Amino acid sequence: MRDIKMYCTKCGKEYPIQNVHPRCGECNEPLEVQLVKEGKIKEGNPLRQTMLERYSDFFPFGEVNNDLSLHEGFTPLVPSPKIAKKVGVKKVYFKTESQNPTWSFKDRGTLAGIQHAYSLGYKKVGAVSTGNMAVSVAAYGQRAGFETFILVDKNIPEEKLNPVAIYGANLIKVDGDYGNLYYESLEIGKKYGIYFINSDVTYRVEGSKTIAFEICEQLNFEVPDYVIVPTSAGGNIRGILKGFEEFKACGLIDKIPKMICAQASGCSPIFNAFRDDKENIERVIEHETIAHGIENPFPPSGNEVLRKIRENGGICVAVTDEEIVTAQKEMAEEGIFGQPESAVPLASIKKLVAEGCLKDTDTVTCIVTGSGLKYTAAFKRHDLKAYDCKIENLSDFIGKFE
Amino acid sequence: MRDIKMYCTKCGKEYPIQNVHPRCGECNEPLEVQLVKEGKIKEGNPLRQTMLERYSDFFPFGEVNNDLSLHEGFTPLVPSPKIAKKVGVKKVYFKTESQNPTWSFKDRGTLAGIQHAYSLGYKKVGAVSTGNMAVSVAAYGQRAGFETFILVDKNIPEEKLNPVAIYGANLIKVDGDYGNLYYESLEIGKKYGIYFINSDVTYRVEGSKTIAFEICEQLNFEVPDYVIVPTSAGGNIRGILKGFEEFKACGLIDKIPKMICAQASGCSPIFNAFRDDKENIERVIEHETIAHGIENPFPPSGNEVLRKIRENGGICVAVTDEEIVTAQKEMAEEGIFGQPESAVPLASIKKLVAEGCLKDTDTVTCIVTGSGLKYTAAFKRHDLKAYDCKIENLSDFIGKFE
Numbered sequence: 001m002r003d004i005k006m007y008c009t010k011c012g013k014e015y016p017i018q019n020v021h022p023r024c025g026e027c028n029e030p031l032e033v034q035l036v037k038e039g040k041i042k043e044g045n046p047l048r049q050t051m052l053e054r055y056s057d058f059f060p061f062g063e064v065n066n067d068l069s070l071h072e073g074f075t076p077l078v079p080s081p082k083i084a085k086k087v088g089v090k091k092v093y094f095k096t097e098s099q100n101p102t103w104s105f106k107d108r109g110t111l112a113g114i115q116h117a118y119s120l121g122y123k124k125v126g127a128v129s130t131g132n133m134a135v136s137v138a139a140y141g142q143r144a145g146f147e148t149f150i151l152v153d154k155n156i157p158e159e160k161l162n163p164v165a166i167y168g169a170n171l172i173k174v175d176g177d178y179g180n181l182y183y184e185s186l187e188i189g190k191k192y193g194i195y196f197i198n199s200d201v202t203y204r205v206e207g208s209k210t211i212a213f214e215i216c217e218q219l220n221f222e223v224p225d226y227v228i229v230p231t232s233a234g235g236n237i238r239g240i241l242k243g244f245e246e247f248k249a250c251g252l253i254d255k256i257p258k259m260i261c262a263q264a265s266g267c268s269p270i271f272n273a274f275r276d277d278k279e280n281i282e283r284v285i286e287h288e289t290i291a292h293g294i295e296n297p298f299p300p301s302g303n304e305v306l307r308k309i310r311e312n313g314g315i316c317v318a319v320t321d322e323e324i325v326t327a328q329k330e331m332a333e334e335g336i337f338g339q340p341e342s343a344v345p346l347a348s349i350k351k352l353v354a355e356g357c358l359k360d361t362d363t364v365t366c367i368v369t370g371s372g373l374k375y376t377a378a379f380k381r382h383d384l385k386a387y388d389c390k391i392e393n394l395s396d397f398i399g400k401f402e
Numbered sequence: 403m404r405d406i407k408m409y410c411t412k413c414g415k416e417y418p419i420q421n422v423h424p425r426c427g428e429c430n431e432p433l434e435v436q437l438v439k440e441g442k443i444k445e446g447n448p449l450r451q452t453m454l455e456r457y458s459d460f461f462p463f464g465e466v467n468n469d470l471s472l473h474e475g476f477t478p479l480v481p482s483p484k485i486a487k488k489v490g491v492k493k494v495y496f497k498t499e500s501q502n503p504t505w506s507f508k509d510r511g512t513l514a515g516i517q518h519a520y521s522l523g524y525k526k527v528g529a530v531s532t533g534n535m536a537v538s539v540a541a542y543g544q545r546a547g548f549e550t551f552i553l554v555d556k557n558i559p560e561e562k563l564n565p566v567a568i569y570g571a572n573l574i575k576v577d578g579d580y581g582n583l584y585y586e587s588l589e590i591g592k593k594y595g596i597y598f599i600n601s602d603v604t605y606r607v608e609g610s611k612t613i614a615f616e617i618c619e620q621l622n623f624e625v626p627d628y629v630i631v632p633t634s635a636g637g638n639i640r641g642i643l644k645g646f647e648e649f650k651a652c653g654l655i656d657k658i659p660k661m662i663c664a665q666a667s668g669c670s671p672i673f674n675a676f677r678d679d680k681e682n683i684e685r686v687i688e689h690e691t692i693a694h695g696i697e698n699p700f701p702p703s704g705n706e707v708l709r710k711i712r713e714n715g716g717i718c719v720a721v722t723d724e725e726i727v728t729a730q731k732e733m734a735e736e737g738i739f740g741q742p743e744s745a746v747p748l749a750s751i752k753k754l755v756a757e758g759c760l761k762d763t764d765t766v767t768c769i770v771t772g773s774g775l776k777y778t779a780a781f782k783r784h785d786l787k788a789y790d791c792k793i794e795n796l797s798d799f800i801g802k803f804e
Contacts, residue, residue, distance in 0.1 A: 047620050069480075070498075071478030074448075074476070076503070077473070078472055078473055079469075081469065096472075096503065099501045099502065099503065099505075101501065101737065102737075103775065139734075139737040139738075140737060142735050142736070143736055145484075149800060152788075161786075162778065163739070163774070163778075165781075165784075166731070166739055166774065166781065166786065167734050167735060167737070167739065168731070168734065170789070171787065171788040171789065172788070172789045172790075172791050172799070172800075173789065173790050174791055174793050174796060175792045176793025176794065177793060181793070184793070184796070188796065191801075192803075214449060217447065217449045218450060220450065329568070329570070332544075333544050333545075333569060333570045334544070334545055335472045335503060335541040335542060335544060336541075337504070337541070337568055337569065371773075372568065373773065373775040376564065379567075379568065384563075384567035384568065385567065386554075386573040386574070386575050387572070387573065387575065388556065388574075388575050389575070389576055389577065390577045390578055391577060391586070392578065394553070394574070394576060394586070394590065395589075395590050397574070398574075398590055399593075
């Protein structure tokens with residue numbers, strides 16, 4: 001490990017880089033690795049590199065173990081002139097994280113976490129998750145040959161359980177207050193030497209930086225005006241912003257995009273605090289949204305996201321399930337089928353244009369967090385059509401579409 | 403379009419490159435674009451290119467329309483030293499086509515087909531498919547703004563219908579002999595100006611070449627001894643072999659890997675003909691396999707695959723559903739969760755090692771054709787486990803794993 005520090009995002013207290021516990025002992029706010037101010041992209045063909053190799057200057061690992069990688073990242077940035085025109089902004093890009101090894105953005109942070117665990121000699125990893133992160137940690141933990149613990153909610157539907165179980169990790173359905181398990185798992189981890197790579201832990205945030213790095217490369221270092229991130233725990237948006245900050249500090253880009261923290265109206269603790277001009281988020285008691293992946297009533301990085309969005313001049317926004325479902329279909333009709341939460345950015349653009357926050361001169365990048373195949377219950381919300389036709393009438397039937 | 407010809411794979415009859423009908427008027431065998439013998443990879447960062455740009459020398463399009471692309475291809479090549487050791491070969495790589503925009507290899511051929519349709523001025527496209535190709539053509543057709551026709555089998559289960567329907571193409575459930583629809587669709591296409599980008603049409607085969615191109619780049623132009631391709635219609639394996647042949651003809655690689663055509667025992671017309679030393683495949687009357695994506699009783703490129711495999715010194719092999727299910731789990735435990743047909747290559751390695759056809763000095767690349775999320779009914783074939791635990795007992799429970 002290189003000589004880099006960690007610090008508390010709120011009080012600034014310093015911690016050693018080997019630190020695994022993700023929160024400050026003083027103020028219980030999340031820790032963060034010090035900003036990298038000197039570094040460059042490792043030249044070479046991305047087809048022959050892993051993301052931790054290409055961006056190794058921006059990670060404290062020293063040499064990376066490529067056997068841990070499933071060759072995550074380097075996902076497309078797909079432009080949509082059609083949608084940009086329709087919604088009234090200059091350009092819209094979709095960063096399709098749905099094309100990662102386990103079909104969500106989580107793989108980036110999982111790799112960074114697994115690499116950190118490996119570099120510290122851990123042989124056990126875990127995660128508290130019932131969604132994308134559970135799948136991702138199960139896959140990477142098993143690949144690394146680590147004893148892997150995935151703690152899911154006892155009420156997890158089979159549709160979500162099986163795609164985790166197939167990887168063969170120790171899968172535990174936990175009966176009790178699942179909401180507190182994030183904090184409890186950190187204690188269990190300490191006790192038994194299990195590295196819990198949970199939602200917003202320090203190295204997961206580090207992994208998310210690579211989304212920003214790639215956007216910079218893909219746009220030839222002319223960054224978009226806005227990046228919209230569906231936000232749950234808050235780790236991903238923190239990481240993406242940090243990525244832009246590091247590339248700026250290293251002179252690779254001239255400006256930092258404004259970040260838009262996008263939530264579902266049915267569970268929007270960060271948006272609520274932003275709107276009400278509060279310093280801290282408050283737990284949402286009753287919540288319901290189709291965007292389960294971001295249905296987090298008390299995001300562990302919520303306060304830090306608020307601080308960062310304000311400092312960055314960014315925006316918080318919340319959109320309804322109806323708006324999400326409409327946006328999901330519009331994206332599919334452009335060839336991009338994301339989970340409901342992945343449609344939150346497009347729904348947010350429309351809202352923010354209507355409110356005058358986004359203009360027709362703005363370039364916007366939307367983070368497509370995961371594959372639409374991950375949550376097939378959403379199909380029920382769409383009015384999907386198919387025609388029936390006997391084969392002998394097929395030619396005539398198709399002729400009618402002229 | 404550049405000055406390149408098409409010819410019949412059997413009788414050699416010449417056709418113009420604008421030709422859309424994929425079969426020879428004389429012998430009804432598939433047509434193929436002439437081998438490219440001069441070309442190089444376009445330098446540049448793959449993060450800022452589409453695959454048709456990077457490999458444009460190998461396509462007859464002239465300038466490509468990048469708006470048609472969803473940034474398919476450039477998928478990982480993931481090594482697995484663990485599996486190589488277990489099965490007894492030198493190296494195993496998995497080419498994870500499951501990370502394409504619609505999560506299967508089909509997107510490469512679809513883009514090439516759409517690009518060809520566009521360059522000829524078509525405004526309508528279609529596909530006869532109940533699986534990955536239906537999803538892929540629906541996505542790309544809609545993105546292009548083409549009138550898109552997807553002809554599925556009337557008995558398609560909802561699990562497969564909805565992921566096609568979400569893209570909003572004209573979806574037609576056809577009641578009748580679905581097996582003949584491949585040929586009938588070509589007639590309907592002629593009549594109404596619809597470009598059917600079916601399973602093994604000429605440009606779909608062209609698109610598959612890029613799998614070979616990338617494998618060459620990813621292995622630094624030291625090609626593997628064998629490439630194993632789950633084979634249905636036969637278009638993908640034809641394209642991959644052609645890709646290696648073109649890179650060899652252009653001096654980019656020194657040798658061509660031996661191709662292994664891998665099928666499921668429950669439906670293995672190409673393997674049967676190879677084993678029985680026949681010139682032509684015979685239709686399989688009764689067929690059943692968990693690997694639905696390659697359950698093709700009468701592959702339109704079957705005879706050509708036989709010719710090419712013999713010329714190439716390759717192998718045909720068939721594996722049982724039980725072997726497929728076992729291999730699917732072993733891959734998942736390495737972090738790679740593919741459809742059942744995507745596990746056919748690994749099952750084939752084990753069989754071929756046992757038969758002495760593959761040796762411990764051999765390097766093998768397996769094509770992972772599509773995401774395991776595409777066929778969740780396969781979960782039933784696995785004995786998937788989860789523990790139940792009350793939250794107050796969790797720490798003790800996890801402690802027992804020490």
